[in-house]
Amino acid sequence: MEDQFQRQIEYLRISVTDRCNLRCQYCMPAAGVEWIPHEQILSFEEIHRLIRISTQIGFKRFRLTGGEPLVRKGIIDFISRVSQIPGVEDLMLTTNGMFLPEMAYALKAAGLNRVNISLDTFNPERFRELTRGGDVNKVFQGIFRSLEAGLKPVKINVVVVRDFNLHELPKFLELAQDHPLHVRFIELMPIGISSDRRGEFVPIDEMKEILGLQGLELERGQIGSGPAEYVTPAGYNGSIGFISALSRHFCNTCNRIRLTADGKLRPCLHSPKEFDLREALRNGSSDEKLRKLLMQAVWNKPVEHHMNEEAWQGSRVMSQIGG
Ligand code: SAM
Numbered sequence: 001m002e003d004q005f006q007r008q009i010e011y012l013r014i015s016v017t018d019r020c021n022l023r024c025q026y027c028m029p030a031a032g033v034e035w036i037p038h039e040q041i042l043s044f045e046e047i048h049r050l051i052r053i054s055t056q057i058g059f060k061r062f063r064l065t066g067g068e069p070l071v072r073k074g075i076i077d078f079i080s081r082v083s084q085i086p087g088v089e090d091l092m093l094t095t096n097g098m099f100l101p102e103m104a105y106a107l108k109a110a111g112l113n114r115v116n117i118s119l120d121t122f123n124p125e126r127f128r129e130l131t132r133g134g135d136v137n138k139v140f141q142g143i144f145r146s147l148e149a150g151l152k153p154v155k156i157n158v159v160v161v162r163d164f165n166l167h168e169l170p171k172f173l174e175l176a177q178d179h180p181l182h183v184r185f186i187e188l189m190p191i192g193i194s195s196d197r198r199g200e201f202v203p204i205d206e207m208k209e210i211l212g213l214q215g216l217e218l219e220r221g222q223i224g225s226g227p228a229e230y231v232t233p234a235g236y237n238g239s240i241g242f243i244s245a246l247s248r249h250f251c252n253t254c255n256r257i258r259l260t261a262d263g264k265l266r267p268c269l270h271s272p273k274e275f276d277l278r279e280a281l282r283n284g285s286s287d288e289k290l291r292k293l294l295m296q297a298v299w300n301k302p303v304e305h306h307m308n309e310e311a312w313q314g315s316r317v318m319s320q321i322g323g
Contacts, residue, residue: 001057003301010060011256014047016075017067018261018320022096023132024120026161026194027318030132036320042263044078046281048085050259053290055087057298063116065094067261067319070103076110083111092116094157098134100142104149115146116155121165130164147180155182155241160207162200169210176238184228184241191270192318203247213240227253245270251304257297260321265297269321270305 003009018036020028042050051062062082069075070093083091090113097117100107107115119139121127127136146154158165158172169185176183185207190198208214213231227250228241244250251268258266263278275297280290 001295001298003298005252005301005303007253007255007301008058009255009257009298009301010058011063012051012054012059012061012259013063013065013256014051014259015066015261015319015321016044016047016064016069016078017041017072019071020066020068020096020319021071021098022068022134024096024118025130025132026159026188026197026200027192029193036262040262040278042259042261042278042281044074044081046263046278047259048078048081049281049287050277050290050294051082051088052085053287054294055085057291057295060087061090061092062088063092063094068096068098069093070095070099076103076106079107079112080110090114094118095142096131096134097139097142101138101145104142104145104151108149108151112151114153114155115151116157117143117146118157118159119143120159120161121168122171123168126164143181153180153182155184157184157186159186159188160202161188161197162202164200166202166210169207173211173240176240177233177236179237181238182230182241183238184243186243187246189245189270201246204242204244205247207242211240245305249304251302254301257301258321262320265294266321267297267301268305271302273300273302275300 001009023030079091082088091111092114093107093112094116097119100115100117117139120130122136124136127134143154143156156175160166160169172183175181185204187204188194188197188201228243230239230241232239258269259277260266260274263276263281264274265277266274275293277290277293280293
């Protein structure tokens with residue numbers, strides 16, 4: 001359906017859990033994370049119902065994220081049920097990749113179309129440090145297992161943090177050159193725990209300069225219809241993308257809303273305004289009532305975010321909202 005600024009909103013990102021097996025330094029604190037109590041997290045039945053209802057107002061594309069979606073028990077069975085809902089045209093997952101070596105084939109068999117895998121460094125020790133315990137070799141195994149399983153296109157999300165991985169960007173180009181992988185460089189967003197890390201921010205123009213790609217024409221939405229702008233240098237098996245939520249925000253083409261792990265609809269990642277669907281789901285609301293709430297959230301999507309001007313201290317952490 002269309003929002004009040006004539007954008008077609010057809011993409012729902014769903015945080016299926018706020019739990020994660022990693023603790024990326026820019027995403028979560030090392031300790032003391034306040035987990036959402038289990039009974040407040042939407043059940044798979046509740047999420048399934050919302051997806052089914054959302055297809056009736058034109059939602060077609062669904063991304064499961066978190067937290068880490070693959071840590072939630074029963075996720076494969078859930079995917080298999082969601083993939084059978086009429087109107088679900090594209091079912092995707094964002095993951096840190098640690099469980100993909102053993103799960104990629106089962107995910108494909110369950111009806112998942114494709115995966116985005118987060119990877120910010122090639123260096124095993126620095127990966128362990130950044131993620132506070134992750135194993136980069138597992139992520140690489142997961143990437144190639146996903147390609148083999150046909151979860152395509154496989155996209156790699158690289159959040160660029162000035163003092164951490166700027167020097168590794170050229171190595172990521174090689175990944176897209178040698179393999180059919182779509183590597184997307186993402187600007188660090190000042191959200192949750194990263195709201196005071198503005199000094200680490202690298203604008204995409206600077207990334208392109210470092211990569212020697214500043215002269216190349218970028219095309220939006222060439223692979224999928226998300227906010228990335230892509231370039232496919234000659235001879236590459238994959239492509240290079242850039243996602244800029246700050247230096248060139250893409251609000252005028254934003255086609256998504258989000259469902260938080262505890263059942264709040266969030267029309268914009270960067271605006272605290274939320275619509276409580278959990279309350280409606282649990283007080284016996286009809287499908288019609290839920291459909292109206294979904295439509296209200298879409299209609300109230302803000303024209304643009306104000307992340308550049310405002311501090312988001314105290315806002316929820318990414319894993320609750322679904323990064
Ligand atoms: N656990 C999954 C994963 O690692 O991909 C899904 C959830 S994670 C919150 C989704 C994405 O958000 C990851 O690619 C992560 O790097 C990104 N992310 C987290 N905090 C961010 C920030 N402050 N700015 C930009 N991206 C961020």
